[in-house]
Amino acid sequence: MARVGVFVCHCGTNIAGVVNIPEVLEAAEKMPMVVSATDNKYSCSEPGQASIREAIIENNLNRVIVAACSPRMHEITFRRALASAGLNPYLLEMANIREQCSWVHSDNKEIATNKAIEIIKMAVAKVIRHEPLYPRQVGITKRALVIGGGITGIQTALDIANAGYGVVLVEREPSIGGRMAQLDKTFPTLDCSACILTPKMVDLSQHPKIKLMTYAEVKKVTGFIGNFEVEILHKAKKVDHLKCIGCGICWQKCPEKVPSEFDLGLGKRTAIYIPFAQAVPPKPVIDLSHCRYTKYLTWVATGQEGKKPPECRICEKLCPTAAIAWDQEEQLFTEKFGTIVVATGYQTYDYSHYKEYGSRDFADVITGLQLERLMSASGPTGGEVTRLSDGSHPKTVAFVCCVGSRDQQRGRPYCSKVCCMYTAKQAIMLKEHDPEVQCYIFYIDVRAGGKDFEEFYLRAIDEAGVIYIKGRPSKIYQDGKKLIVLGEDTLMGRPVEIPVDLVVLATGMEPSAGADELARNLNISYDTYNFMVEAHPKLRPVETHTDGIFVAGACVGPRDIPECVAQGSAAAAKVAALFSQDTLTTEPLIAVVNQARCIGCLLCVTICPFKAVDYQTTQDGRLIAATNESLCKGCGLCIAACRPKAIDLRGFTNQQILDEVAGLWL
């Protein structure tokens, strides 16, 4: 037999100023199964909660209505009050007579009072049907997966590992380092990028808590917070990294030269290679699409047609530790993780859509990242900036900002954030390399919001003598040895025409290729540009809507290095906070399937946005739906979709809702 206690809150004058409390109490006392009805000035205050506690014990209540504010505000508070009185906290029902009554009906006290009574009536009808519910505890695998080995992923992995938890870092390239490894200097301090990055890379590779998996990709993710199962594909390196000592003989002697991805096609690498000198791990992989021996094997396998390619195998012959492993195949491993941090970063925009800028047809029109490689001392030219066409040193250089940014027509309406600063940096660096260089920067706006950024931009003007031209170039064309840039100086309202030796396009950021596929695998949201979507852009910037999966860095949106590092650390803090618990408590207000009623249509499986409904086979061979208590958020979509009404939401069962509605007419 239910014994209901009703506690009406004044909320100062928020409620009592509009709703006639004595009248409400009088009506509440007459409601079915209500044993006591009392009021409180502030129910949420400590004395208010104490009076609820005492009333529960005194009147032997077993159902409680708190008629006060929204449950979003204080449901947890009052649940605790119930628990402290020895009652199951889920035997509480909040009747919202503030947001949904007194605040919106302050102009008519009579109607407000009547509505308050009716809201309480409904709550009473529902609470009678409440059952005690018990949260469940699930264990946590205290091991994190970090996807992406750029600066963000490195920072995340190091921070989690330094907190004492195990980390696996998965990177699809042969080395970690990401985009930052390709940069020469960083703005606004002109720190050498490699000098600050490579020590972190080495720290990571030597950290006892971190397992580094390069040349590997995440293929499939199942499970839930604390208990993810992840399939990781290890691509065939064809080199046994346990045997390899990284001596470098193989990549020095390999005869096959191909354009280096790391140097953006400006330099060459060999078929067996490490992407750059400071690569971590400093051990090579064999690029099978270019390896001569692989070509030979294909020739043999396809019936020996055409000219016989050389058998090569020079690397194998020269390797002092016999580390070349031709029989190594790609392997799929399944590993367990408690959390996943996505830090897949960005790639630069491919400007071949910009026909007006030559679509890659002019040798001396390069991208900002290519210029980084040219300026880098470890780059293909040893730090000498030369023109690709004739090897001469450019004396006049034009930079074009916003290529693939702030361009709705090219489907990239967002600002890439870093280009303003990196063009300023490159112009300063070019002047440092060669004092005779004159740089022109075409811009729409100079966005220098950041610590020391404005000063850095002014330094480009004051010290490097850069001429900023406000306006977007309309065309770049070749005229003899010069490139002619046409634009407008919108400040003077005059068309300008500048003959230059080198044009640098400040291409914008876009998410790394495959980001959307990974997001789908992880069941996290991504936007129209394939950037990951955070749970809240301001207050939950590194969380996602899927518990236990975090995002950090440039995979969420254009970011500079300090922001990426901060986000990596933020994600690591979230992971460490989660791992500091031994078990996770799951909310009991979730969907449960009545196995006898389920007809196995599995509409719920497809409709669930959290992948929380799965199916199983019963002992008598029927296919039925089954919910995963850890994944279910209690959104109720499956319940609405269920045709035989086999699914119920605990705490909000169909019967409870019907009774609540019927309560209005009691």
Add this chain to the structure above:
Amino acid sequence: MPGVDVITPKPITELRSWVETLSGQKVARCYQCGKCTAGCPVAYVMDPTPRQVMRALQLGLEDELLRSSTMWICFYCMTCAARCPREIDITKVMEALRLVSAQRKATPAQKDFKLFHNLFISNLNRFGRIYELGLGLTYNLLGKHPLSKAELIPGMLARGKLSFIPHRVKNTDRIRDIFNRIKAFEKQGKP
């Protein structure tokens, strides 16, 4: 491209280096916010405006600048200099432009301004202050617009703003000394 006045920026020009030496200001510092023009009391008759003068200097539009009359219209109120967020003394830039412009043949637009300027200075030289009536008359006669602003004369006379005899400051000798010193400087080639 006929019909379109295309410019090719020239970062290093003779004019710019002269202006920078004479004024002691770096024109590159200007980031074109336009506060100078916005606060200038005579910008409404200027073409180009002070901001555009700075930009023209940055882009090296030498002829255009020296053909204009902006620097001759400027009357050194210093509002722009006091307010410039980049701490450029634009007034000094204007002054430098006048000095360079004075050495060149006046353009039609500049003729009256230069004439007025020269008469103004010679007034100062002779009387140590302005002899309004004399200045007005000679300016109108030499400028070949004898009746320009003549309608203002009766009102000014009535208020005692125009005197028929020039007033002089006490020590006209010392004023003349100043002018002589400047002339001596100019002979030595100092600006």
